[in-house]
Amino acid sequence: MTHSLHREGSVDSLERDYTVFIYPARGYNYKGCATKVRHLVEIVYQVGPANMIATTLRENMYSGVRPEEVLDSIRDGCRVFTVFNSREKIRELLVKFKEADEGISIVVSGLIDRVRDIAAEVGLNPHTINLSLGIHGGTHRLPPADVRQFTTMCGHAMVAPKLVEEVIGKIKTAKLDSWQGSLVLAKPCACGIYNPHRSQEMLEEVVPLYTVSRW
């Protein structure tokens, strides 16, 4: 399960973080869905995602893959995972998806109140919600919250806490800037919903709070 509902961080930061899934349903609208999914991905590109992956290619936006390669890869059953970094963009996307009316399930993860407002503005009536009731169990073993706000941006936990600490250290010692550091963190994410724009903002916030033991 892509953990998009468990993304951590401040509400202010989550205001600029909306993941979107384009998700055909096996046995219901799977056969012949490639054309519809391709059309929806064309719309995603028009609006301008912060990151994206199609399951038929598994290369995120920062891997050097070209949009034509992603579009050409799309076959029946292809699912698409993408993320947008502004309320305006997600609104524009949903307006265009509604007009396109391709009949493929669209899932948005974000602040409930914001998605409610946007849905009302666009004239959509959301169907189902998956609520996060948080983390339980041996929570004392978890890395600190300021590290988790990065690691939970990968829907499959492929961004390691140690990598976050290493990137913070490299920015602190001027070996990377905050955007380059964000792209390092986005690289392991195989589900394409690591938002490097949000990550850059968060790095700029946390880096001054850390010290390094050697240069």
Add this chain to the structure above:
Amino acid sequence: MIVHKEICVGCGRCQPYCPAGAIHFEDRKSAVDQDACFECGTCLRTGICPVDAFREPPQVFAYPRALRKYFSDPTSTHSVTGIQGRGTEESKTNDVTLRCGPGEVGVSIEIGRPTLGMDLHDIQKITRALAASGIHEMEPNNPIHSMILDHRTGELKPELLNERVLSAIIEMQIPREKLAGMLQTIKKVIPELDSVFTLDVVTLLEEGLTIPDEVLATIAAEGFTWRPNAKINMGLGRVADEERI
């Protein structure tokens, strides 16, 4: 995953990339702790090794170790275990499938997430507790269903118990009136767990993205709170003409 020691130059670049923290120096070369490794493939997939020293040996796909890969590598598909992937479409396609219908809630317990991973004993602690409470509505399309030896007791197949995976999801659809009992059961088992889990509740929405009061009241009454962000199915899906019977 293994590191070919004759190829590795001991630069250590790969080590921070490992979500399990399983790569360490051994005789000035990087080595993978086979017990800790989830077989998620991140070290290989990122191409971080400058000399291509990582290899995925055939035993990665041997039962029961294969479970590690199928539950931890998001790019993998099941083959030898007979287990169908890691999870299901859950709420993502509910506007089309209506798997979670009126008067029902879906509950997902994802053990090992975020970050920590777990051995399968933790799953068994939860499946046992649920079975003892008379909760048997395990999602049949979720791979955990086929890992359970005895659904009356929640016992897992014993050969699986020492495997470690990044996470696994216990998924259920239950009538709304059973939600309180299920949350009580989950609360009781929390102190027994070594790892962590995330807890989700899926429900149909009312007009205007309104979450049913009954569901929120039950969650609050059992001492749980919900995060301000959620996964929301926007209701744009429908059954395709090609697949209508």
